Amino acid sequence: MAVMMTGGEAMADKASDTLKAAFTKELESVDSYFNSAREGVILQRTIWDGLIYLNQATGKYEGNLATSWKWVDDTTLEFKLREGVTFHNGEEFDADDVVFTVNFVADPANGVVTQRNVNWMKEATKVDKYTVRIVTKGPFPAALEYLAGPVSIYPNEYYAEVGPKGMGLKPVGTGPYQVESVEPGKHFVLKKFDGYHDGPKGKATIGTVDIRTIPDVNTQLAELFSGGLDFIWGVPSDQAEKLAATGRFNVVNESTMRVGYLELDAAGRSGTDNPVTKLAVRQAINHAIDRQAIVDNLLKGKSKIVNAACFSSQFGCEQDVAAYDYDPEKAKALLAEAGYPDGFAIDLYAYRDRAYAEAMLAYLAEVGITANLKYLQYSALRDLRRNGETSMSFQSWGSYSVNDVSAITSEFFKHGAEDFARDDEVKAWLDTADTSIDPAVREENYSKALRKIADQAYWVPLFSYNSNYVFSKELEYTPTSDEVVRFFHARWN
Amino acid sequence: MLVFALKRLGLVVLVTLTVSLLSFSLLFMSGDPASAIAGENASASDIEAIRTLYGFDRPFLVQYGDWLSGALRGDFGQSYYFKLPVSTLIADRLSVTMLLGVCGISFALLTAVPLGVVAAMRPNSFIDRAALFLSVMGQAMPSFWFGLVLIVIFSIQLNWLPPSGSSGWQNFIMPTVVLGYYAMPAIMRLTRAGMLEVLGADYIRTARAKGASEMRVMFKHALRNAIVPVVSLAAVQMGFMLGGSIVVESIFALHGAGYLAWESIARNDLPTVQALILIFSCFYIIFTFLSDLANAWLDPRIRVG
Numbered sequence: 001m002a003v004m005m006t007g008g009e010a011m012a013d014k015a016s017d018t019l020k021a022a023f024t025k026e027l028e029s030v031d032s033y034f035n036s037a038r039e040g041v042i043l044q045r046t047i048w049d050g051l052i053y054l055n056q057a058t059g060k061y062e063g064n065l066a067t068s069w070k071w072v073d074d075t076t077l078e079f080k081l082r083e084g085v086t087f088h089n090g091e092e093f094d095a096d097d098v099v100f101t102v103n104f105v106a107d108p109a110n111g112v113v114t115q116r117n118v119n120w121m122k123e124a125t126k127v128d129k130y131t132v133r134i135v136t137k138g139p140f141p142a143a144l145e146y147l148a149g150p151v152s153i154y155p156n157e158y159y160a161e162v163g164p165k166g167m168g169l170k171p172v173g174t175g176p177y178q179v180e181s182v183e184p185g186k187h188f189v190l191k192k193f194d195g196y197h198d199g200p201k202g203k204a205t206i207g208t209v210d211i212r213t214i215p216d217v218n219t220q221l222a223e224l225f226s227g228g229l230d231f232i233w234g235v236p237s238d239q240a241e242k243l244a245a246t247g248r249f250n251v252v253n254e255s256t257m258r259v260g261y262l263e264l265d266a267a268g269r270s271g272t273d274n275p276v277t278k279l280a281v282r283q284a285i286n287h288a289i290d291r292q293a294i295v296d297n298l299l300k301g302k303s304k305i306v307n308a309a310c311f312s313s314q315f316g317c318e319q320d321v322a323a324y325d326y327d328p329e330k331a332k333a334l335l336a337e338a339g340y341p342d343g344f345a346i347d348l349y350a351y352r353d354r355a356y357a358e359a360m361l362a363y364l365a366e367v368g369i370t371a372n373l374k375y376l377q378y379s380a381l382r383d384l385r386r387n388g389e390t391s392m393s394f395q396s397w398g399s400y401s402v403n404d405v406s407a408i409t410s411e412f413f414k415h416g417a418e419d420f421a422r423d424d425e426v427k428a429w430l431d432t433a434d435t436s437i438d439p440a441v442r443e444e445n446y447s448k449a450l451r452k453i454a455d456q457a458y459w460v461p462l463f464s465y466n467s468n469y470v471f472s473k474e475l476e477y478t479p480t481s482d483e484v485v486r487f488f489h490a491r492w493n
Numbered sequence: 494m495l496v497f498a499l500k501r502l503g504l505v506v507l508v509t510l511t512v513s514l515l516s517f518s519l520l521f522m523s524g525d526p527a528s529a530i531a532g533e534n535a536s537a538s539d540i541e542a543i544r545t546l547y548g549f550d551r552p553f554l555v556q557y558g559d560w561l562s563g564a565l566r567g568d569f570g571q572s573y574y575f576k577l578p579v580s581t582l583i584a585d586r587l588s589v590t591m592l593l594g595v596c597g598i599s600f601a602l603l604t605a606v607p608l609g610v611v612a613a614m615r616p617n618s619f620i621d622r623a624a625l626f627l628s629v630m631g632q633a634m635p636s637f638w639f640g641l642v643l644i645v646i647f648s649i650q651l652n653w654l655p656p657s658g659s660s661g662w663q664n665f666i667m668p669t670v671v672l673g674y675y676a677m678p679a680i681m682r683l684t685r686a687g688m689l690e691v692l693g694a695d696y697i698r699t700a701r702a703k704g705a706s707e708m709r710v711m712f713k714h715a716l717r718n719a720i721v722p723v724v725s726l727a728a729v730q731m732g733f734m735l736g737g738s739i740v741v742e743s744i745f746a747l748h749g750a751g752y753l754a755w756e757s758i759a760r761n762d763l764p765t766v767q768a769l770i771l772i773f774s775c776f777y778i779i780f781t782f783l784s785d786l787a788n789a790w791l792d793p794r795i796r797v798g
Contacts, residue, residue: 111543219656
């Protein structure tokens with residue numbers, strides 16, 4: 001496709017000061033507490049602000065709607081708020097907005113869909129107009145990470161009046177862009193907010209951001225070539241290479257926090273006679289797959305193989321864990337040792353990246369494991385997993401861009417419905433690490449948990465994902481590994 | 494004619510009810526909606542909370558009764574995914590699909606019927622062969638490929654038409670051609686076959702003997718008889734187009750009802766899917782009904798039978 005697109009001339013959007021971008025998925029609601037999509041995270045960071053901000057360049061927290069904060073005790077955070085901030089509708093920002101937002105989202109009855117982002121908060125209380133306290137349900141060391149991420153502050157009067165539905169159709173925040181129009185799922189127009197405060201995000205420079213949903217990636221490319229779009233991402237690596245070769249676009253690859261892995265039913269939930277309940281079999285599967293070859297030939301870009309059950313930049317992601325190199329002979333020997341000299345047959349479930357799954361089938365076949373690919377919709381596969389019916393499935397997890405191990409390892413190894421290891425020791429370590437506010441204690445316990453997960457080969461950690469960003473030569477933008485597109489950092493050159 | 498129409502109308506109502514019950518029960522059995530509503534990053538407790546909130550634990554017939562009584566009042570409930578009333582959502586998406594369907598079927602009829610007549614006038618001639626070639630192409634070419642080829646030529650090379658969206662009439666040209674072209678071959682061939690059969694009939698010879706002009710013979714005498722099966726076929730094709738073409742709507746990013754239905758199935762958005770199935774089947778039923786009426790008007794023998 002990309003090769004055929006040689007003619008045409010891109011029209012200048014710089015002149016009209018409008019950045020035209022595309023979403024692939026129909027976003028269900030712009031209200032960030034009522035969607036769980038990547039597109040939603042992008043709009044959330046654009047339209048709203050959090051109390052704090054994580055500077056991607058330095059990795060340090062900076063004050064955003066708050067100017068300073070401190071732990072009063074293990075479960076209470078106190079914030080001094082920034083004065084003189086206004087919402088897009090002119091409402092003044094103060095402690096009441098924080099209190100209202102936190103108390104609204106923390107109440108399960110309000111049905112926030114991303115509960116894990118908010119259910120650690122018990123309540124917020126006002127100290128004075130510009131001082132507020134957030135109380136957590138228990139010690140929750142990752143609080144700052146969440147407050148710099150998915151938790152953003154809504155205007156209390158407006159939100160009380162319109163609710164999530166109204167917020168989804170006519171969002172109001174304090175962020176660098178305000179919303180001009182929303183056609184649900186289809187089209188979003190954002191305008192630079194001239195009254196934006198002097199926060200660490202910085203003021204937006206591009207006047208208008210016009211986002212349309214275009215499901216077909218080939219159509220997105222066609223729009224890019226004909227000048228209908230300036231900015232797309234998530235472009236498959238083969239297409240990205242061809243686009244780079246035309247010399248007409250900026251093509252930038254950046255790693256994402258998404259990690260791919262094989263989930264093995266070590267606990268025997270799908271049947272105790274299941275071969276992967278045996279440690280040697282799980283280790284054999286780890287040795288059987290040439291992850292580096294899959295990265296080099298299929299994922300490409302900044303993807304790396306992963307050995308620990310987390311993404312390397314996340315707090316607590318111990319890198320010094322058992323690594324299983326590609327060694328089919330050793331895999332065969334381990335299988336023989338486990339009592340499967342001629343291999344066995346097993347179902348491999350998957351819901352995305354069929355090509356990667358098929359590559360793994362071939363590697364497994366080489367050591368005698370006949371894997372039968374069952375490719376399902378995400379929700380259908382998750383139902384099967386939750387019922388413990390899958391002995392091997394190819395999964396991926398983006399940690400919701402939360403840069404802390406609690407967002408991934410603790411999600412899958414604390415005896416939840418998606419825990420196929422059911423290891424009491426691992427759970428105990430994770431519980432300790434998740435609830436301690438001493439970073440050293442956390443690191444130590446996450447390290448123990450991750451080492452045991454690797455030793456026991458509960459997962460086959462595979463690789464980190466990457467994304468190709470393709471945009472007009474008139475644009476300047478530096479992607480970040482949290483996969484959040486920050487339109488307010490884009491500028492015309 | 495009136496009795497005929499009333500009998501047909503009674504059938505329409507019964508078929509519609511059956512379709513609604515079938516679609517409701519099929520979807521009900523097709524997976525856990527709570528898990529789909531919660532979305533990709535939801536945890537176990539999120540899903541449980543949603544299950545009770547939406548009442549998926551109630552008996553099937555209670556849920557169906559609830560839905561049907563709402564549907565009769567035009568209230569299809571709230572989309573699990575968009576959290577908006579299904580009727581608003583569908584009204585928005587259906588307008589694009591209906592426009593596209595009407596354009597598509599018009600394009601198909603306006604090209605296929607004259608081509609079929611011309612082909613029948615000179616069987617086995619160059620024109621007939623060319624028309625046959627065109628129709629085989631239309632049937633053989635996958636619409637996603639045809640759509641992309643049109644985009645490459647008209648949007649990228651020539652820069653005449655926008656590749657995607659639905660903001661102006663220019664956006665509908667390529668989708669109309671792709672959608673219409675797919676429906677064209679069947680109509681063309683049926684017209685040709687019908688015309689060939691009719692042109693051999695005695696009354697055509699009589700009409701010619703009377704000295705009627707060739708045009709009059711073709712369009713007044715022959716086509717009126719040859720077109721009866723074409724009307725039925727076009728009605729089915731029209732129903733198909735109003736059901737939305739997932740492929741065409743997806744390639745040209747038109748966000749019509751077909752694409753909405755397809756995506757809603759993947760999202761387990763039951764209220765939206767149920768409403769769309771009911772509406773799509775109503776289109777089929779209504780168009781079949783209308784084509785029955787049209788045929789009865791064209792051919793008096795049908796009215797009696």
